[in-house]
Amino acid sequence: MIRDDIKQAQIAAMKAGDKESRAAISLIQAAIKNRDIEARTQSNAPDDDALVVEVLQKMKKQRTESIQMFRSGGREELAKAEEAEVAVIDRFLPKQLDxxxxxxxxxxxxxxxxxxxxxxxxxxxxxxxxxxxxxxxxxxxxxxxxxxxx
Missing domain, CATH: 1.10.10.410 (Arc Repressor Mutant, subunit A)
Structure with missing residues (x-):
């Protein structure tokens, strides 16, 4: 399950002292937890991996839009930080169809x-x-x- 992979990556990032990855993974886990809370009220909740993939895709889309805005505003350092988060998110997304x-x-x-x-x-x-x-x-x-x- 993708959720388990994310947990293992969080532990590995903490052991390695990788603060950037750990922070990005924490954001992913928080977004998944928020989505879990929303799903409780739905009668037809999606299966776990579909829910996690949906959250990850949404996060990637938000960050991609932010990168474009930061670049157009001349904020390259913020764009690079968002790109690093996108790289972490991509680690957990299934391979996309070409x-x-x-x-x-x-x-x-x-x-x-x-x-x-x-x-x-x-x-x-x-x-x-x-x-x-x-x-x-x-x-x-x-x-x-x-x-x-x-």
Whole structure:
């Protein structure tokens, strides 16, 4: 489980005296704990790894946006700190599908649900997220789905 890997990495970072990794992992654990609390009220809570991957993807997206803002504002030292956190987050995310694998998944889903045009984009995106959401960047997939349905 990803949660166990994160705990082991926290222990290893503490033993090694790696303050930057330890701090980033602590942030990850706090975000996961917050998401666990939110999930308690939901009747259909996702499985554990899916929940953790969702949290990690959200954290990575936030930091990527921050890096862009820091760079445009001339704050390179803050951008580097965010990049270090992204590197730690990436250690725990499952390998993402590349563009060819994503295109193949889209074609399979199109065939399965009989999607033919742009009116089916929502259905294709929903099915793509359900099948491959944990190993796929949905913002990049959106453009590929649009191209496949056009």
């Amino acid at each position: 563009e060819a694998e994503t295109a193949a998944a889209i074609e399979e889903i199109k065939a399965d649900i009989g999607a033919v045009g742009m009116k089916d984009m929502g259905r294709v995106m929903a099915e793509l997220k359900a099948r491959h959401g944990s190993v796929l960047d949905m913002s990049k997939a959106s453009g590929l789905v649009k191209a496949a349905l056009a």
